[in-house]
Amino acid sequence: MSPQPQAAVGAPLSRVDGRLKVTGKAQYAAEFDVDGAVHAVIVDASIGRGRITGIDTGAAEAQPGVLRVIHHGNAPKLPYRDNAGSNNPPGRRQRVFQDDRVLFHGQPVAVVVATTLEAAQHGASLVKVEYDTEQPSTDLHDGERDKPTNYARGDAEAGLRGAPVRLDLTYQLARNHHNPMEPHATIARWDGNKLTVWDKTQWVVGTHDELAAVFGLPAESVRVINPFVGGGFGSGLRCWPHSVVAALAARETKRPVKLVLSRKQMYFGTGFRPSYEYRLRLGSDRRGRLTAAIHDIDAETSSYETFTEAVMGAGQMLYSMPNVSQAYRTVPLDVNTPIWMRGPGFASASFVIESAMDELAHKLGVDPIELRLRNEPNEDESSNLPFSTRRLRECYTVGAREFGWQRRNPRPRSRREGDWLIGLGMAAGVYDPGRYPAQARARLDADGTAVVEAATSDMGPGTYTSQTQVAADALGLTMRTVTFRLGDSLYPPTSPHGGSATMASVGTAVHDACNQVRQQAIKLAVEDRESPLYGVKADDVVVRGGRLHVQGNPTRGETYRTLLARNNRTHLEAGGSYTGPPSPERHSYHAYNATFAEVAVDATLGLVRVRRMLGVYDAGRIISPKLADSQAIGGIVGGIGTALLEHTATDHRDGRIVNANLADYLVPVNADVPDVRAIYLDGEDNDGNALGVKGLGEVVQVGVAAAIGNAVFNATGRRIRELPITAEALL
Ligand code: MOS
Numbered sequence: 001m002s003p004q005p006q007a008a009v010g011a012p013l014s015r016v017d018g019r020l021k022v023t024g025k026a027q028y029a030a031e032f033d034v035d036g037a038v039h040a041v042i043v044d045a046s047i048g049r050g051r052i053t054g055i056d057t058g059a060a061e062a063q064p065g066v067l068r069v070i071h072h073g074n075a076p077k078l079p080y081r082d083n084a085g086s087n088n089p090p091g092r093r094q095r096v097f098q099d100d101r102v103l104f105h106g107q108p109v110a111v112v113v114a115t116t117l118e119a120a121q122h123g124a125s126l127v128k129v130e131y132d133t134e135q136p137s138t139d140l141h142d143g144e145r146d147k148p149t150n151y152a153r154g155d156a157e158a159g160l161r162g163a164p165v166r167l168d169l170t171y172q173l174a175r176n177h178h179n180p181m182e183p184h185a186t187i188a189r190w191d192g193n194k195l196t197v198w199d200k201t202q203w204v205v206g207t208h209d210e211l212a213a214v215f216g217l218p219a220e221s222v223r224v225i226n227p228f229v230g231g232g233f234g235s236g237l238r239c240w241p242h243s244v245v246a247a248l249a250a251r252e253t254k255r256p257v258k259l260v261l262s263r264k265q266m267y268f269g270t271g272f273r274p275s276y277e278y279r280l281r282l283g284s285d286r287r288g289r290l291t292a293a294i295h296d297i298d299a300e301t302s303s304y305e306t307f308t309e310a311v312m313g314a315g316q317m318l319y320s321m322p323n324v325s326q327a328y329r330t331v332p333l334d335v336n337t338p339i340w341m342r343g344p345g346f347a348s349a350s351f352v353i354e355s356a357m358d359e360l361a362h363k364l365g366v367d368p369i370e371l372r373l374r375n376e377p378n379e380d381e382s383s384n385l386p387f388s389t390r391r392l393r394e395c396y397t398v399g400a401r402e403f404g405w406q407r408r409n410p411r412p413r414s415r416r417e418g419d420w421l422i423g424l425g426m427a428a429g430v431y432d433p434g435r436y437p438a439q440a441r442a443r444l445d446a447d448g449t450a451v452v453e454a455a456t457s458d459m460g461p462g463t464y465t466s467q468t469q470v471a472a473d474a475l476g477l478t479m480r481t482v483t484f485r486l487g488d489s490l491y492p493p494t495s496p497h498g499g500s501a502t503m504a505s506v507g508t509a510v511h512d513a514c515n516q517v518r519q520q521a522i523k524l525a526v527e528d529r530e531s532p533l534y535g536v537k538a539d540d541v542v543v544r545g546g547r548l549h550v551q552g553n554p555t556r557g558e559t560y561r562t563l564l565a566r567n568n569r570t571h572l573e574a575g576g577s578y579t580g581p582p583s584p585e586r587h588s589y590h591a592y593n594a595t596f597a598e599v600a601v602d603a604t605l606g607l608v609r610v611r612r613m614l615g616v617y618d619a620g621r622i623i624s625p626k627l628a629d630s631q632a633i634g635g636i637v638g639g640i641g642t643a644l645l646e647h648t649a650t651d652h653r654d655g656r657i658v659n660a661n662l663a664d665y666l667v668p669v670n671a672d673v674p675d676v677r678a679i680y681l682d683g684e685d686n687d688g689n690a691l692g693v694k695g696l697g698e699v700v701q702v703g704v705a706a707a708i709g710n711a712v713f714n715a716t717g718r719r720i721r722e723l724p725i726t727a728e729a730l731l
Helices: 018-022 117-126 156-161 204-215 241-253 313-317 346-364 368-374 392-403 463-475 502-526 560-566 625-645 704-716
Strands: 038-044 050-056 066-071 108-114 128-133 149-153 165-173 185-191 194-199 222-225 257-260 276-284 290-302 323-333 420-431 438-445 450-453 482-485 541-544 547-550 553-559 571-578 591-602 608-618 676-680
Touching: 038 117, 038 241, 050 108, 066 117, 066 241, 108 117, 108 241, 156 276, 156 290, 156 323, 165 346, 185 241, 194 204, 194 241, 204 222, 204 241, 241 257, 276 346, 313 323, 313 346, 313 420, 346 368, 346 420, 346 625, 346 704, 368 392, 368 420, 392 420, 392 591, 392 608, 392 676, 420 608, 420 704, 438 463, 438 502, 438 560, 450 463, 450 502, 463 482, 463 502, 502 541, 502 547, 502 560, 502 571, 547 560, 553 560, 591 704, 608 625, 608 704, 625 676, 625 704
Parallel strands: 038 257, 194 222, 290 323, 450 482, 608 676
Antiparallel strands: 038 108, 050 128, 066 108, 149 323, 165 276, 185 194, 185 257, 276 290, 420 591, 438 450, 438 571, 541 547, 547 553, 591 608
16 A cells, blocks of 8 residues: 655644634633533531531521532432443442541532532531541551562562672652642533533543443433543543532532532542552662562552552563562552552652662662663563563663763762752653553545544643544645544543553544545545546555545546545545554563753752753654653653652641642742753654554653652762652751
C-alpha cells in the first residue's frame, strides 16, 4: 500500500479547541445549562471514624429555598450492584447514605438540595450531626499491614550478604493531591428511568458503568457527557461518591441537580497519591555492578478498598541484577481510597531507586550516569523479554551534552554563588504505558468533511488535537475538514483516559476507522468506470487534501466530493478498533527518560530553588510536538511539586486533613519553574500499535523528584530521604 502522506502528524500544531478554551466557550461539567437545575451541597463528616447517632435537619429545612435534606435516615436503599470494572479497587465501595458508619473524616453524611447555591450552602451549615466517635488510625506508621504482594528472583538476602558494597536506606514519601484547576462536579438529570449526567471524569464509560451498577439500571438508561476536563492527573479515573449523591438527589427531588465539590472537599471526595514508607537495601560489587536489591514497600489505602499501583515494576527491570526481592504491603487506614496520580507507582518508586543510585555513585566515586550505564540490562530481566525499544543510553548522552553535565563537580558543596550552593543532579525514569482496548467511528460526508468519534476524554494533553491529526492524515484531509468528538458515552467505547494509553489505544482505533473509510473511497473510485482512477490498483492510490490520486501522479485523480456525488453516496462510514497489546507479549514495552536538574540552595535558610531542568524522552513517535512540550513541562512542574512542595498533612488525632486548600497545600507557581526544556528522541516503537507511539504523559513526571534531590545533595552534601524536601529538613 502506498504510504499516506503525513502532513498533520508530527507538526507542531496549536490546539484545535484552543480558541474555545481561552474564550470561555468550552463547557466543563458544571457549566452546562440544564433547565430547572437546583443545587446540592454535601455535608461532610466532622469525625475521623465512628457512627452517626442523630441528624437534625430542622433548621436547614426551614431555610427558604431548601428543598430536601437527604441522609442515611431517609435515603432509599440503592442496589450497588457489583462492578469490578470502572477502576473500583477490590473491597466494598463507599455507599452513600446507606448506613450510619463514618469511615473517614469528610465522608458525605448528608446532602442539602436547594433552589440556589447560597441556600444549599447555608442549609448544609445548619445540619446538626451527632456521632459516637472512635479513634481513627490515619498514620501509615501505626497501621496494620496487609499480607504482602511479593516478587523474587535469585536470592536477594544471600546476594546482599555477599555484596562488598551495601546500602540500607529508608524513604518517606508524602501523600499528594492532584488539585486540578477544575473542581470535580456533576449535573444529574432523570427523564423517567433514564439518567443523564454531565460529570468531570477521565473515563465516561467507567462512570457510565458505575452509575448503572449503583442504581441498578440497564446500560442504555445512562448517559455520561463530558466534552472538557480542566485537568485531572488521575483524579478523574473513577466515579466518586459525589456523582452518586448528585444522581440520588436528582431522583429524590425530581429536579436536575448540580453538585460541585469545594476545593476542600476535593481532598477527601476524590483520591490522592498514597504516602509510602519504602526501605531499599542495595548491594553491588566495587565497580558498582548491582548484585542484589531488597524492596520493602508500605503504602496507605482505605479501610474499605485495597488500592494498589505499579510501584514494583521499576525495581524489577530498570537495572540489571541477578537477585531481587520485593514485598509490597498496603496499610488500611481510616482515610478515603487513594487513586493513581501522574506517573503512578513509577514516580514514587523512582524517587527511591534513583536517589539510592546517586548515593551508590557517590559512595563508589563513580559518575552517576556511568553507574547507570554499568547496570544497563540487555533484556527485561523481570519478563525475560527483549525490549521493543529502550534508548536510555541515548537519553543520557543527549541529556549530558545539552545540560552541560561535564561542568558538574562530583564533590558536594563545591560550587557557591554568594549565599547559594549550586548543585546538579540527574535521574532515569521509566513508565509502563497502558494499552487498552478502544473503538472509534469515522464518517466521511458528501461535502468532503469528516467526523470521528470515540468516548475518550481530554483532561489537557490535547486529545482533540492529536486525534484530529491522526484522523486527518489517515483520511487524507486537512485539519480544518476533520472534527473529532469525545466525551460522550454514546460514542464508541474506550478505556480510561490515563496511564499514557490514549494515543496508543484510541489513536490506533481512530487510525483504523479512518484507514477503512479511505480504503472504501479508493475502492469506490478504482471500480467506477467514470472515475479517472478507474482500473488503478487500490494500493497505488493516496489521498491528500481531500483528493484521491495516483501515487506519484497528482494530476490523475478526483476529490472525495466528486466521487461521492457521482455515486449518490451521502457518506462513507467505518468503525475501527484497537484490541490491546500482542498476547502473549513479545516485548517489554516501556517509555524512558533521563531528567536533569540544577538547583540553588540557600546555605543559611535551606531554601531550594530549581534553576534549570531538562528531560530527554524515549517515548516513541511524537504525534504532536507542541502538545508534547506542554505534557513534558507539566510533568516536570508536577515533579517539582512532589520534590519540594506537595504534602497532604493529616492531624492523626482526629483524621482531619489540615491543609485542604491551595494556600496551605503548596504547588509550584511560575517563580518556582524558571527554565524547563524537553527533548524527544526521534523514532518509533512498533510493538503492537501502528502509530509507533509509546505514550508520554506519565513518564514525564517519573524521575523528576530524584533528579532534584540528587542536585540538592550535590549542592549541600545533605541527603534528604523524605518528600517533600523542605527548608526545615535542610537546616
Ligand atoms: Mo493518569 S495518573 O492515568 O491520569
